Amino acid sequence: MKCPYCGFREDKVIDSRESEDGLQIRRRRECLRCEKRYTTYEEIEEKPLIVVKKDGxxxxxxxxxxxxGIQKACEKRPVSTEQISMIVDEIEQEFKQRFEKEVPSEDIGNLIVEKLRNLDEVAYVRFASVYRRFKDVSEFQKEVEKIRGESNAKQDK
Ligand SMILES: [Zn+2]
Structure with missing residues (x-):
């Protein structure tokens, strides 16, 4: 990397962090000659699959x-970790084939619902009932945790 101030080609990286979306790495560098600091941005070359959330x-x-998310829906159900892994693989593959690089999060949720329907009825109902209201896997997880917290609290009484 060439220093923008003096053109020297050697520097040290003093800080390195991923952008919030994980698509870019920002590095703070310090020139080994003039000791001025500058920032570089690196993009990941193979663009990963991007999920577009409800709010954009x-x-x-x-x-x-x-x-x-699937694991939580399958809790205490006769579904193995391998089966869950397989579903996740299938979902990832399916979207990589169907979409260029962006997938609406709603479509992911719907596909999970579809896969669970064939796998385990209870897990399917659990996931579908909560998911349909929230349309987002991470919100679903929060909700499941809340429900679990409430039922634990009831048991304590
Ligand atoms: Zn320099």
Missing amino acids: RREKFMREKIFS
Whole structure:
């Protein structure tokens, strides 16, 4: 990287962080000659699948998020981790084929509902009933946690 102040080609990276959407890495660099600081931005070359949320915000497609959403719906059900992994794979593949790079989060939720329907009825109803109201996997997770918290509180009494 060439220093914008003196043109020297050696620097050290003093800070490195991902942008909020995870699509860019911002690095603070310090020139080894003039010691001035400057910022570079690196874009990830292979664009990941982007999820467009209901409110228009975009975020990286996160397997973990979908996985844990399905896992919560499948709690205490005869569904193995491998089966959940398989569903997540299928969902990811399907969207990579169907969309250039952006997927509405609603479509992801609907596809999860569809997959769960074939897998386990209870998990399907759990996911669908909560999801349909929220249309977003992360909101769904929060909701499930809230419901669980409430039922625990009732048991304590
Ligand atoms: Zn310099």
